[in-house]
Amino acid sequence: MNHTKRDANHDPTRERILDEAERLFADQGYAAVTVRQITQAAQTNVAAVNYHFGGKQNLYLEVFRQRWLPRARRIRARLEPLEEREHCTPEEVIRAIAEALFLGFSDQEERVRHSMLIMREVTKPSAAFEVVASEAVRPFLGLVRRLLGKCLPEVDEQRLSLYCLSIFFQVLHFNFARNMVAKAMNRDYDQDFLRLLVDHMTDFSVHGLDGARAREREA
Amino acid sequence: MNHTKRDANHDPTRERILDEAERLFADQGYAAVTVRQITQAAQTNVAAVNYHFGGKQNLYLEVFRQRWLPRARRIRARLEPLEEREHCTPEEVIRAIAEALFLGFSDQEERVRHSMLIMREVTKPSAAFEVVASEAVRPFLGLVRRLLGKCLPEVDEQRLSLYCLSIFFQVLHFNFARNMVAKAMNRDYDQDFLRLLVDHMTDFSVHGLDGARAREREA
């Protein structure tokens, strides 16, 4: 009855399991991770997963609900100030997106973990996909769309969506394919490189929109 | 005599296993697929995988060697005519890339399968990654770089690499995240939509390069 430790958010074991589970799931994917790996990393017993989460599958979902989604909301919140402004340029919007998704994490490891989990869900949707799509991806893309739409009022719906996707995909991809990028660029993925990526992304995408703006001027 | 199996050259057990294995691995990932699923789909015995390939891991590698790589080479071959031409515009290069990666497959299912396999290797590199990277990705990016470099002779190395990656990532992503795209665009991923994507990709990326061209003119 009493909420002694029932405030699940402060149960150390539960928290440790969530942390390690997120790390391992991001790193290896759902099927490749075993409950024993998780509990061993969290320095507890095999049964702990079933006790606290009722099974492996539910633990996976809980990772998204309690770890991934809050972070996604935090990232999105960085873009909301732009929405209140009366006017902003495409460059400002795109740079804000790039900065949010490249630099909006507390460290590199968190950024990679976050990107990996979403990429895995896109690659092989599970029950978590619905949650992620409706609670994070759709609102985020919607926000981006509104922001861009405000700058480019004459661009038609479909084209606008494509621009949003092109921008979003580039950032996502530069985040998650960092091994390939590091190899292709022959560079470390350090903070400086991330800043370079923000600049590149912004430059490339702002000009990418020029087609739309030219079309707009004609109309 | 009843040689229903041996004489049909496209029906030998080995080929069927490779086909079904590729389909399943692309669909679910290495760890999530069981040998029994594969052999059942290929209408043969569990032992067949070990007899023909020496194990699950090696079958996975063989899928890349015998199915994925040849297809990747075929795709790349579509770009090679451009290299022989004395001069070509960025638009021609980018459109050729988009067309190769969007329309260069015999059907939609093959395109999706192909994209999924590479994305999975990027997400979680296995022994196959080295093969894919050195035999397909590196040569492809190298070719794209040479083609773009020919059009934009004054752009520095690093920037050129970033442009190549931005272009490559967009196509890859539009290919593999088709569920998300279809949902965001509220459209089917049919042939018409692919052609629309080619146009968008080309338009967006050609303008994306304008920053580089402007910088080039200044120099």
Added chain:
DNA sequence: GTTTGTTCGATACATTTGTTTGAAAAACTT
């Protein structure tokens, strides 16, 4: 101190996993 509810951990359990085996069947060679 006793009770009561919660957390934890060693162990057990039933499945499922990839792989092996040995013999039958088929295909090929002579």
Added chain:
DNA sequence: AAGTTTTTCAAACAAATGTATCGAACAAAC
């Protein structure tokens, strides 16, 4: 047609997997 090699299959194997059980440890309430 007989002999040899290659291929297929059912069954078995050990290891690993997710989950369930049950009692000990613990903390708070009485």
